[in-house]
Amino acid sequence: METFKLFHKDKSSKARLTKLITPHGEINTPIFLPVGTQATVKTLSTQDLFDCGIEMILANAYHLYLRPGEEIIKKARGLHKFMSWPKPILTDSGGYQVLSLSDLRKVSDEGVKFQSHIDGTKYFFSPEEVIRFQKDVLGSDVIMPLDECVHYPCEKDHARVAMKRTLNWAYRSKEAFSSQPLAISHKQLLFGIVQGATYPDLRKECAERLVEIGFDGYAVGGVSVGEPRELMYEVSSNVAGLLPSDRPRYLMGVGNPEDLIEAVSSGYDIFDCVIPTRNGRNGTAFTYSGRLVLRNAKFKDDFSPIDENCGCFACKNYTRAYIRHLFNSGEILGLRLVSVHNIYFYNNL
RNA sequence: GGGGACGUAGCGUAGCCUGGUUUAACGCGAUAGAUUGUCGAUCUAUAGACCGCGGGUUCAAAUCCCGUCGUCCCCG
Helix, strand or coil, rough: CCHHHHHHHHCCCCCEEEEEEEEEEEEEEEEEECCCCCCCCCCCCHHHHHHHCCCCCEEHHHHHHHHCHHHHHHHHHHHHHHHHHCCEEECCCCCCHHCEEEEEEEECCCEEEECCCCCCEEEEECCHHHHHHHHHHHHHCEECCCCCCCCCCCCHHHHHHHHHHHHHHHHHHHHHHHHCCCCCCCCCCEEECCCCCHHHHHHHHHHHHHHHHHCCCEEEECCCCCCCCHHHHHHHHHHHCCCCCCCCEECCCCCCCHHHHHHHHHCCCCEEEHHHHHHHHCCCEEEEEEEEEEECCHHHCCCCCCCEEEEHHHHHCCCCHHHHHHHHEEEHHHHHHHHHHHHHHHHHC
């Protein structure tokens, strides 16, 4: 069964329009996935997401493995039912947490030994276990294998080891994915993740080997981890050129509105990023004429909406002055309204 | 009528006893930035007090002394 259709290519850039078919429906790309790490896009309900036009979200296997854990999600009959989200879900493996929670873990070729950031309990993640959890327990539409993501800057030797390990894990993930029975009638998708830090030869080797193994889509990880913006553009643009055009391309963890435009022009189709929701909770709104830090005093008596031309729930009903007041008072509605606006903006973009 | 405590940025306090590295410190608040596979988090800056007021002692006073105003408490 074909899970991907490329139906239009831009003439002046590498941008394209595609369709991805998942167990919970088709999505059109380019697409932005709001981040719902712990089975919730923070502050937003399923209905809020529908109202923003969201077709797919991201959740995180590592976080959900720790809490609420396998048993509860199984009883709920999968992540979609548990969180009442009927559309596609992509789950991240926890590879990024290997990086972001690095003082609690030890990485080896076998997998990752780590302590829960919640209660200190010791766990071991193997690539196989991570696939099983996403495929059979969560019932993810798009599954990401365990990978090893490194910080910038990173010595080449270290970057090479992490890349080789990511490849090894990718191979084992594919094996595990293919040998286990399908949990859902439609085909769940498994993506490969290109690592290799900022080294073109490492990135190239990783991409080529992943393509040999064969995945339903290809992600580029290990970007926006502290490197200068221009370098991120260079790396991601180069890697996009190494990936097959008949598969979706996913740039993980990116980014700002400008980053997305740049990446779409380079041929990427799928994105996720905490920026719209995180900044939403911190009072920063995105508009086509720039960012607004709604906490700023200049908005205290500005009774216009965040963006006059925006059709989101927040802009249709509330003013900048009111939202500033909410932030100023620590009221939770503010977090939600700006999150709604930013998600709507990103989806529109 | 008698006795006592306290007045230091918008708010809450430290420093006073034992005067001098104090350009008066800290927390909250304010103002402005950061935030890229999550963060109701955190970080970074900036502004803001001539130490209630007046006088005195001293080379030197937020600090010691006198007076005064204000706030609070206790006794009658």
